[in-house]
Amino acid sequence: MSSFDRYVERRNTGCMKWDGLKRRFGRDDLIPLWVADMDFPSPPAVIDALVERAKHGVYGYAIKTDRYTESIVQWMKARHGIEISPDWIVPAPGVVPALSVIVQAFTEPGDGILIQPPVYHPFRRVIEGWGRRVIENPLVESGGRYEMDFDDLERKAKDAKVMFLCSPHNPVGRVWTKQELERVADICLRHGVLVVSDEIHADIVFAPHRHTPFASLGPECSRNSITCHAPSKTFNLAGLNTAYIWAENESLRTAYERASHRASMAELNVFGIEAMIAAYQHGAAWLDELLAYLKASLDEMERTFGQELPDIRMIRPEGTYMVWLDFRALGMSDEELDRFLREEARLGLNEGHIFGSQGSGFQRMNIACPRSLLRQALQQLGDAVSRRRVP
Structure with a gap:
């Protein structure tokens, strides 16, 4: 098990990503995959350095x-x-x-x-x-x-x-x-x-x-x-x-x-x-491990979208831990798509249209989180899309 698989509870730490859900999306029961920070602890050397500095007083x-x-x-x-x-x-x-x-x-x-x-x-x-x-x-x-x-x-x-x-x-x-x-x-x-x-x-x-x-x-x-x-x-x-x-x-x-x-x-x-x-x-070795972990997450996501969510196109990133997702085949307006993801898929993503009119029909997903959380998010997305298909 990778150290990046460990879930760290961030609720009630005053963090924007989790504690800001209600303010940002109107509800706090979403999986937050929006603002660009990670749900991983920083490298041990960073934590040690901060503790040591804090001791100075x-x-x-x-x-x-x-x-x-x-x-x-x-x-x-x-x-x-x-x-x-x-x-x-x-x-x-x-x-x-x-x-x-x-x-x-x-x-x-x-x-x-x-x-x-x-x-x-x-x-x-x-x-x-x-x-x-x-x-x-x-x-x-x-x-x-x-x-x-x-x-x-x-x-x-x-x-x-x-x-x-x-x-x-x-x-x-x-x-x-x-x-x-x-x-x-x-x-x-x-x-x-x-x-x-x-x-x-x-x-x-x-x-x-x-x-x-x-x-x-x-x-x-x-x-x-x-x-x-x-x-x-x-x-x-x-x-x-x-x-x-x-x-x-x-x-x-x-x-x-x-x-x-x-x-x-x-x-x-x-x-x-x-x-x-x-x-x-x-932190160089830690970063190399992070990149390997993110790559494996991207590989798994690519398979999931290809096999289970063909109506949503995943644009695989060459860099960053954000994934640009194309929802246009679902035929929703931006307002409908935002509501669908929030109310039906229970996901907090960055709406594509905030990045400019060219982002209409897209959403940005932050994958810098334990793979178990990412899998849960993709499951919720798949279930929501399936419910839409049922007449």
């Missing part, structure tokens, strides 16, 4: 130390083959707050920012929240695989200041190839578009796919980009504010830091620091 203001930056530098080199300088790293409370700072630092009201829907919904929220224009470069889906529309991107880039690149892509699970990213880089460089690469899911990638950091594409790309990263998805640290950005370009970095201080978003979490360092220094 004083939890005052924290600073960015050499230990902090070196853990990031070493992880990026070992895991992704990219060499970054400690000087390039700036802490952030989260990737979405970092995006908010970036919008304020590099655009003015009315400026256009590119996104590739169906995409992580806070992208749009942050852009519109600061009075900027969303420019959509929708992904194109063919036979269960999503690709970029480069001709459309070429046209739209002329009117954009910044591009929010989701790499790997959430929710469709694509791990962009080096060749795809090079085409993005070429277009954005020619049109003077700053690339902001959200790479928070970079560590959750399934072989033979491989994550390519945007900044690794060459000196020009490194100087014309800001990378947003965090160990939160990888090691289940979302509540510890462990995000950071890096930028080689000093002028970009300085502008970001100034805006971050203006927005009071420059503070570090005293526990998050220790959790991140422990995870990056001692």
Whole structure:
């Protein structure tokens, strides 16, 4: 039995995923497979580091130390083959707050920012929240695989200041190839578009796919980009504010830091620091086990959908622990589908339409949970679909 099979009771811990069901879905008797955190405990080294830090007893203001930056530098080199300088790293409370700072630092009201829907919904929220224009470069889906529309991107880039690149892509699970990213880089460089690469899911990638950091594409790309990263998805640290950005370009970095201080978003979490360092220094083997576990879950899901739920199409992710599910063959409106999953299947998923109009008829399922819970969810979904078929 894998350690990832162990069920950990999360109810009554104040967690969004379980204790937020009633507020989010109107009922609390659902299996929650929505918000992107895991139902697995973090690596033992992380827990030990947090306990040790807690014993110190004083939890005052924290600073960015050499230990902090070196853990990031070493992880990026070992895991992704990219060499970054400690000087390039700036802490952030989260990737979405970092995006908010970036919008304020590099655009003015009315400026256009590119996104590739169906995409992580806070992208749009942050852009519109600061009075900027969303420019959509929708992904194109063919036979269960999503690709970029480069001709459309070429046209739209002329009117954009910044591009929010989701790499790997959430929710469709694509791990962009080096060749795809090079085409993005070429277009954005020619049109003077700053690339902001959200790479928070970079560590959750399934072989033979491989994550390519945007900044690794060459000196020009490194100087014309800001990378947003965090160990939160990888090691289940979302509540510890462990995000950071890096930028080689000093002028970009300085502008970001100034805006971050203006927005009071420059503070570090005293526990998050220790959790991140422990995870990056001692979590590689744990992550490999996690990836193997998730792959086995995906294999089982693929068989289940193919044999028992042929009306629902599972788009297998190349990266992330989210699965993009196509319910369009059931012939329901978005409202009907949302109600069906909530009331009949008793599942709390992320509604596809929140990721943009291109997500209509889809739902996002978070599979980072013990397989027994996932099996129960698929059983409930299968039973609900079967009841629908009975005249």
